[in-house]
Amino acid sequence: MDLISLRRGGRFGLLVGWWGLWLGLALGGGSARAQPGTPAQRVSLARVRALLNKVSAGEAASWAAAQPTKDVARRTEAENTAAFRQERERLWARRRQWAAESLAFVVWARLATAAAVQQQPDTGLAYLRRALAANRRVPGYALDAAELNHRLSSYYWTQQAYDSALACHRREISALKASGFRADARQRQPLALGDSLHVGIALAGAYANAGLALRRRGNYAGAVRDYAQGLRHYQQLHDYAGLVWLNELLGEAYEEQGNDERAERYYTAARRTARALQATEPTTAAVDLAEALGYTHALLLRQRRAPELLRLLAGGIAEAQRARQRDTAYWRLAGIEASLRLRVAEVSLRTGQPAQAAAALRRAAPGLAEVTRRAPTPALRQHFLYYTWRAQELVLLHWLARATARPPNPAWVPQALACTDSLDALAGRAALRLQLADYLLQAGEPASAATLLPAVETSYRAAHNRVKLREVLQLKADALVALGRWERAYHAREQLDGLTDSLRATQQYAALADMETRYQTENKETQIRQLRVHNAQEQRQKRLAWAGAALLALLLAGATYTLLLTRRLTRRLREARATQDRLYSVIGHDLRSPLAALGGLATLLDYYRQAGAADPAALEEVTTEVRQTTSQLTALVDNLLHWAASQSGELAYRPEGLDAARLLHEVAALYASEARARQVRVAVEVPAGLRRLWADHNMVRAQLRNLLGNALKVAPPGSAIALAAHQNDRRITLRVADAGPGLSAAELATLQTSNTPTGLAPRLPGQRGTGLGLPLVRQLARRQQGGFRLESTPGQGTVAYVELPVAKE
Numbered sequence: 001m002d003l004i005s006l007r008r009g010g011r012f013g014l015l016v017g018w019w020g021l022w023l024g025l026a027l028g029g030g031s032a033r034a035q036p037g038t039p040a041q042r043v044s045l046a047r048v049r050a051l052l053n054k055v056s057a058g059e060a061a062s063w064a065a066a067q068p069t070k071d072v073a074r075r076t077e078a079e080n081t082a083a084f085r086q087e088r089e090r091l092w093a094r095r096r097q098w099a100a101e102s103l104a105f106v107v108w109a110r111l112a113t114a115a116a117v118q119q120q121p122d123t124g125l126a127y128l129r130r131a132l133a134a135n136r137r138v139p140g141y142a143l144d145a146a147e148l149n150h151r152l153s154s155y156y157w158t159q160q161a162y163d164s165a166l167a168c169h170r171r172e173i174s175a176l177k178a179s180g181f182r183a184d185a186r187q188r189q190p191l192a193l194g195d196s197l198h199v200g201i202a203l204a205g206a207y208a209n210a211g212l213a214l215r216r217r218g219n220y221a222g223a224v225r226d227y228a229q230g231l232r233h234y235q236q237l238h239d240y241a242g243l244v245w246l247n248e249l250l251g252e253a254y255e256e257q258g259n260d261e262r263a264e265r266y267y268t269a270a271r272r273t274a275r276a277l278q279a280t281e282p283t284t285a286a287v288d289l290a291e292a293l294g295y296t297h298a299l300l301l302r303q304r305r306a307p308e309l310l311r312l313l314a315g316g317i318a319e320a321q322r323a324r325q326r327d328t329a330y331w332r333l334a335g336i337e338a339s340l341r342l343r344v345a346e347v348s349l350r351t352g353q354p355a356q357a358a359a360a361l362r363r364a365a366p367g368l369a370e371v372t373r374r375a376p377t378p379a380l381r382q383h384f385l386y387y388t389w390r391a392q393e394l395v396l397l398h399w400l401a402r403a404t405a406r407p408p409n410p411a412w413v414p415q416a417l418a419c420t421d422s423l424d425a426l427a428g429r430a431a432l433r434l435q436l437a438d439y440l441l442q443a444g445e446p447a448s449a450a451t452l453l454p455a456v457e458t459s460y461r462a463a464h465n466r467v468k469l470r471e472v473l474q475l476k477a478d479a480l481v482a483l484g485r486w487e488r489a490y491h492a493r494e495q496l497d498g499l500t501d502s503l504r505a506t507q508q509y510a511a512l513a514d515m516e517t518r519y520q521t522e523n524k525e526t527q528i529r530q531l532r533v534h535n536a537q538e539q540r541q542k543r544l545a546w547a548g549a550a551l552l553a554l555l556l557a558g559a560t561y562t563l564l565l566t567r568r569l570t571r572r573l574r575e576a577r578a579t580q581d582r583l584y585s586v587i588g589h590d591l592r593s594p595l596a597a598l599g600g601l602a603t604l605l606d607y608y609r610q611a612g613a614a615d616p617a618a619l620e621e622v623t624t625e626v627r628q629t630t631s632q633l634t635a636l637v638d639n640l641l642h643w644a645a646s647q648s649g650e651l652a653y654r655p656e657g658l659d660a661a662r663l664l665h666e667v668a669a670l671y672a673s674e675a676r677a678r679q680v681r682v683a684v685e686v687p688a689g690l691r692r693l694w695a696d697h698n699m700v701r702a703q704l705r706n707l708l709g710n711a712l713k714v715a716p717p718g719s720a721i722a723l724a725a726h727q728n729d730r731r732i733t734l735r736v737a738d739a740g741p742g743l744s745a746a747e748l749a750t751l752q753t754s755n756t757p758t759g760l761a762p763r764l765p766g767q768r769g770t771g772l773g774l775p776l777v778r779q780l781a782r783r784q785q786g787g788f789r790l791e792s793t794p795g796q797g798t799v800a801y802v803e804l805p806v807a808k809e
Contacts, residue, residue, distance in 0.1 A: 105134035160463035204233035286323035338367025391419035399443035446482035714740030
């Protein structure tokens with residue numbers, strides 16, 4: 001099958017000649033939105049669209065549908081052509097209005113459509129080139145550039161300018177890739193031209209048509225590569241119609257190279273894919289199956305597998321009939337069924353079965369008559385392949401008459417040739433004449449066949465289509481031999497042999513180039529894989545090295561932390577031992593003295609009892625000594641218990657609202673006897689209306705007891721100790737002031753610090769006690785969210801301050 005196949009999906013069918021070109025240019029100009037652009041571009045698009053005839057594109061879509069209910073039945077081809085001519089004249093007269101617009105390429109594209117309808121290809125080509133030039137000046141409309149290149153390629157296909165068509169398809173591919181849209185997306189994208197396209201299907205079709213152009217130039221390796229790209233995109237989109245088409249093209253490419261095995265594999269895949277559509281799209285399945293059988297036809301005939309081909313054709317006919325019963329409106333199935341019956345007639349004549357051929361031709365006639373009735377104009381008959389099928393029917397009737405020894409109708413062959421002349425596309429006309437020449441030669445009409453071949457040979461030589469030219473030379477040599485023109489037959493055979501050798505050399509060179517390319521590709525892929533493995537190994541080694549370094553750093557950090565923790569624990573243990581030793585020595589010293597005093601008092605009381613003396617003054621003195629000694633022991637034990645609880649964290653904090661005056665009087669009463677014994681007066685000074693403080697009762701008593709006990713130890717006889725309280729902002733300060741010798745600055749600094757190794761207050765010269773008092777006062781102040789400080793001047797005494805929060809009212 002050598003018809004021009006410019007399609008982007010299975011629905012587009014075949015575009016043949018200028019009529020098919022016009023349909024391809026104007027089809028689908030409905031209400032699709034354009035690609036979004038800048039505000040200025042959208043305004044420009046609105047202005048240029050306002051100039052266009054809104055009926056033209058719709059008319060083109062109606063012609064493409066070709067249903068009698070559409071405008072085709074109500075409007076003649078001449079009227080439609082006149083409408084396009086009027087629009088073209090109007091747009092050209094107003095070109096100064098739109099030529100400067102940024103989206104002027106939309107109007108140039110419409111002018112190209114109008115020129116195509118009026119059968120003016122050169123003018124349409126010029127308009128399309130201007131449209132592309134205008135499009136290149138506007139960024140952001142890559143899809144429209146792809147569409148314009150696709151339309152331009154159709155001009156070159158009709159003229160068999162395969163290099164130019166290939167360049168258009170390459171630009172189309174580049175524009176589709178540069179558009180930024182995903183090729184595997186499902187939705188169609190709008191165009192400024194008024195149509196819309198599916199990017200993935202358009203890209204697959206562009207690769208397929210590029211491969212077809214390469215095949216026409218004899219570059220089969222490149223064609224197969226492009227076909228494979230298109231096949232991949234159709235597979236991603238699950239486009240079965242496109243898969244059928246690409247499998248057919250791949251099979252045809254391998255068949256032309258003489259690789260019938262691979263060609264049959266692809267043809268079989270095409271038929272299998274077409275049958276997969278029967279459940280969901282029976283009409284499309286029937287059309288695609290008939291097309292696939294058309295590609296398989298020549299291969300099976302050459303392999304002398306006529307029975308298998310007849311069986312496949314019968315299945316295709318049955319499928320077309322079933323689809324026609326389901327979709328009665330799609331009358332094109334009648335023509336497709338007729339074309340399959342024409343193939344049955346050909347195979348029957350080639351295998352010597354004229355009766356079967358006659359039956360097939362009789363059954364094909366109604367289908368061709370249906371196409372004639374549905375497509376009343378020459379342009380529509382050309383588009384729906386009526387002329388091709390009618391020419392085949394006439395020559396097959398001529399062949400059947402020769403096979404049955406009946407005189408053929410002398411008008412059949414001239415009418416068939418007239419049908420070929422009705423085709424606009426040079427490639428389609430040459431392919432049909434070549435087929436008719438083969439039929440005539442088989443029918444025993446070598447003279448008629450030889451008459452058709454020179455024009456076909458000229459066409460294929462101009463197109464540099466050496467594959468088809470080889471078939472022409474083969475038929476030419478056979479026809480000349482049958483006519484007895486031995487010299488010309490020999491010359492044709494020489495040309496055939498030279499062309500065959502050239503094709504074989506070209507194919508071998510292409511195969512070698514393809515093998516070299518594959519080798520280089522595989523070599524590069526191997527190198528890439530090796531580099532990836534090497535990089536992966538390096539990355540793994542780096543990760544392992546970093547993991548090892550991190551582990552080592554973690555171990556070092558752990559060891560350092562353990563060492564520091566060990567040192568800290570050791571230091572704390574030494575401090576604890578020092579504290580313990582000091583406590584033991586203090587306790588041993590400070591407990592021994594009161595206990596020894598108690599023992600002496602006990603001996604004195606025993607003496608008084610034995611002597612029977614009853615001196616009240618002496619007994620009162622002993623009682624006072626006992627009370628003082630007991631008080632000292634009680635204070636010492638309380639301090640030890642509070643200090644131990646604060647160090648272990650078990651000291652409970654139970655704050656409450658306390659009266660400062662009452663606290664100070666309680667502590668003063670506790671030490672009243674000791675104060676009298678030391679001849680020291682304790683005075684309590686609390687202003688009226690002082691707010692209550694917020695603290696723990698036991699903790700505050702312990703603080704005041706320690707501070708007052710320390711003051712009594714240093715207060716000289718006859719002096720006074722002041723217990724006072726006053727409020728400062730949100731705190732209440734308890735003050736204990738004595739008139740002792742006071743402290744130097746160094747001594748005061750020593751007592752103010754809490755960072756001693758043992759945690760106890762250092763002993764000052766001449767000082768007695770455990771050293772627990774001041775640290776305990778400081779810790780209890782912090783525990784109650786308060787503070788503690790000392791103030792002292794040598795010779796003027798010492799003042800201790802305990803600051804505690806004020807209770808909330």
